Amino acid sequence: MKQIILKERPAGKITEASFETKEVRLNGLHDSELHLKLVFLSVDPYLLGRMNNESADMPSFKHGEPIKSTGVLRVIRSESRDFEEGDLVVGQVPWQEEVIVSEKKVRKIDTSFISAKAYLGVIGMTGLTAYFGLLDIGKPKKDETVVVSAAAGAVGSTVGQIAQIKGAHVIGITGTDDKARYLVKEIGFNAAVNYHDPNFAENLKRACPNGVDVYFESVGGEISEAVWPLLNKFARIPVCGTISNYNSPAEEDVGTRVQRYLIQANALMQGFSVTNYKEDYKEATEQLIKWLREGKLTHKETVLKGFDQIVPAFISLFEGKNIGKIIVEMTD
């Protein structure tokens, strides 16, 4: 079986050199274990923190050990009473074509109304990240202005849609005119601003005539600095990630200090991890599914095909070219 391991910590810009594909043999199947074949794999920006030993919430990946992320897998053989051949399951698994895991490591999914891919995105960790960050920290109220960075990405596009459900005026920040069009025409953002435009700061200001009440921060860097002067009194800033500088060391991540803006606006800025909300996953997932089935929430995936596309898919996360959730689909 092919397996992808961490060869070296990326430190600077992430490249294929950090990874190595090797062949492994599976052990025999013991009681309560499942033999699973990977179907869809989720690649996510937070994995870079685990590769670089910078994650506060999850253990770091070790040299020579496989990277793990969330996948949808099919049961090939089962030594568990609760699973049978052909079942689809979801769980945290190594980047490996087939695996043997304890039945406790995965849960069965129902794809009769919801696509298997949605379990990796809009009703998976991505959707939950959007849900808790926006609702528990951002707390958007009707008619408030919510600005979402990395807005066409998996988390951002869900944040914007939930903000709309809550009656907010939603502005997306994104990196191409195509993605800006997608946000406004396809998922109903009130406006979208391209940060590559030389008049970005001015365009953002014009798109937010009533200031900014919630800024969902996923990018960091200069993009966010255009938001600080627009913050309204008691603004809230959930900080989900700083993808613009995951690829550079901390000492190069230098810019306008945010404190004076937080004071001027009496604003709150809070880093969070979806894993803080484990006890509420079930309730939140039910709400996301409800919105999905009511048609209030849509989702889009960019699908790359084949085990060999896992590493390129992961690297592409940091290039800001894709729309929606990036998923790798196995091909054979």
Added chain:
Amino acid sequence: MKQIILKERPAGKITEASFETKEVRLNGLHDSELHLKLVFLSVDPYLLGRMNNESADMPSFKHGEPIKSTGVLRVIRSESRDFEEGDLVVGQVPWQEEVIVSEKKVRKIDTSFISAKAYLGVIGMTGLTAYFGLLDIGKPKKDETVVVSAAAGAVGSTVGQIAQIKGAHVIGITGTDDKARYLVKEIGFNAAVNYHDPNFAENLKRACPNGVDVYFESVGGEISEAVWPLLNKFARIPVCGTISNYNSPAEEDVGTRVQRYLIQANALMQGFSVTNYKEDYKEATEQLIKWLREGKLTHKETVLKGFDQIVPAFISLFEGKNIGKIIVEMTD
């Protein structure tokens, strides 16, 4: 009567050039008005925001109009039934030797157990700023580590003492060895670190072997950047001010961006103004008085004497030389 007006907005470094002293005549005394003589005047860093038109919470001072801050005054003549000659009152007043104000603008103070100066500091706005910022945002728990910047200042020294009352381990950051000694020997901080020491970051780290749970931010700039890598999971950072750069324009206030640290620690950073808590002033003041009378809270003032010392006292706030609350006492 001498009066000090705003001559020009300071913009860069604050100097005497921003102020002008002129002579004014008082109007006659009408019904419900008081003729008051200034006794003690409080000068406070936040006034610079009002001079520079950067305050979110309070109106800016206008060119040619007097600066206002909190003072203790003595009633010289009263046309109010509630006040009589000789009463001491506290209120927001213009920087002026004598004033005529409505009885509604001031309240009587009782100095039988508490000094008049304390009303400008530990049980005035300064104490309330410490109280609400620390307890409502910082929420220190027993045995947690609380780091206080500008620790020997009026707000910082009160923050540290309240944190001790709550059972926290308290570390002060300050700018001279004398002030560090004061914090440890006189008001019982567990340790104090001088930010002018070339090994400041290392010393701070050594003083916080269990990391930092609460950082009371009053300074901003490089000093605070030594704290970010020490933040514990779910750390809280009340942001009260950034005095290290009140004297420089926003575009020069550049440094390590804080977002990645907020994510790594799942930390919260919140700008606040004491005026957000108006409804709770009474209860908080009673608690501060209780601690004061129990000897759990001490206070220290640096007193400059004479009306002509008001501007120098204000400028000295930004030089970090004084201990405790800076107060100007009138002399005639």
